[in-house]
Amino acid sequence: MTLIQRAALQMSITLSLLAALSCSVMAGVQGLTVASPPAIDQEVELQGRVVCLPERMHQLYDTELEPNHQHVYGFQTSDGQLLLLLRTKYSEALFLDERVRAKELRLKGRIFPKSHIFEVTRTRSVRNGKVFDLYYYCSVCSIETVSPGPCACCQGPVELTERPLKERSKH
C-alpha cells in the first residue's frame, strides 16, 4: 500500500466514523423530542394546610415514622388531596416559617402532569372566612417580599404581614 493509499483509507475510515457519530447524535435529539414532558395544566388555587407527609402517612396508614425524621412538607387541600410542595423562592416561607405553616392557606400555582408536585406562585391566608394577602414587610425600606428575610435591601429583619384582600383592590 502506498503512503497516499494509506492516507486515503484512513480518511475514509474517519469520515464513516464521523457519519455514524452524527447519526447517533441526531437520534439522541429525536429521542429527547419524543420524551418531552406533557403540557402543564392551567393554574389552580387550592385551600388547605401545610402538613409533613411522613407524619400524615403515619397518621393515615400507620407507616413507619422515624421520630427524628426530616420533615417533608406537603399541602393537604380541604378535599383531602395531598400534594408535595416544590421549594422555590415563592414557597420558601412555607418551609422556613412555622407561623405560615400554622395558618389555613390559599395557594395558587401549578401541579405538574403525571405527578402530585405543586409549584406555588402565590400564598394567601384564610381566617374566619376572610382571605388575606400574606407577605413580609420591611418597615425601614417599605419593601414587600415573599421571603422571610433578611430584607434584600437593608439586610434587616422583615415582618410577617397579613392584609385583607379588599384593601389592596382599593388602590
Ligand SMILES: [Zn+2]
Ligand atoms: Zn415531619
Ligand SMILES: [Zn+2]
Ligand atoms: Zn429593608
